[in-house]
Ligand SMILES: Nc1ncnc2c1ncn2[C@@H]1O[C@H](COP(=O)(O)OP(=O)(O)O)[C@@H](O)[C@H]1O
């Protein structure tokens with residue numbers, strides 16, 4: 001089957017710093033990929049290239065078989081590749097429900113001839129999506145009133161309104177108290193599974209990685225140093241030494 005994402009020789013240097021070093025990578029539908037790596041390893045750079053926020057100096061990105069290299073982010077999102085951010089990009093002055101309406105509007109603008117139909121579908125879908133991420137009873141609060149964990153959930157809920165095939169989440173549990181991380185991930189992963197969205201997430205907490213990923217890729221200095229089943233990658237010698245700092 002055609003991979004959902006495929007990169008060929010993706011390369012980007014920032015002056016003397018290696019952001020991405022000739023990366024060949026594939027992601028298949030249904031995978032839950034955890035990307036691990038030290039700070040500065042290039043995890044976010046790779047996400048930024050694949051989602052159109054950075055232009056590579058070399059190489060190509062394909063999504064569902066189509067070349068999307070350096071297309072603008074909003075076009076890539078409409079193709080079905082959505083992302084959430086390490087610091088959620090919310091409309092803080094709006095209510096939780098309005099944030100989802102805005103996201104739904106961003107999708108519907110592409111089919112404005114169906115506008116009135118879309119409005120009624122959206123109401124149902126917004127309620128269902130809020131339910132799915134456990135924010136139904138917070139719908140009328142301003143996004144600014146939500147604690148960090150709930151902001152991450154809202155960020156993902158907004159991404160789901162765009163009907164993605166793949167959601168990339170950059171450090172979904174960062175800034176969330178360690179005792180709340182598992183509950184957050186359980187909710188996020190449950191929501192993605194229900195909507196049949198393939199998932200790739202950047203994560204530092206190895207407990208979370210082992211619990212939720214079906215595959216792990218370890219980034220070192222702009223390259224994929226190890227990639228495979230979680231148990232295998234997490235006991236890889238180089239990964240233990242250079243990523244986990246534990247061997
Ligand atoms: N826009 C940029 N301009 C210059 N250097 C950058 C930029 N983005 C990332 N870098 C550098 O590229 C390297 C990889 O960064 P990043 O992808 O953010 O790592 P990670 O997400 O793994 O922590 C780092 O050395 C970082 O300072």
Ligand SMILES: [Mg+2]
Nearest residue numbers: 043044045170
């Ligand atoms: Mg990063």
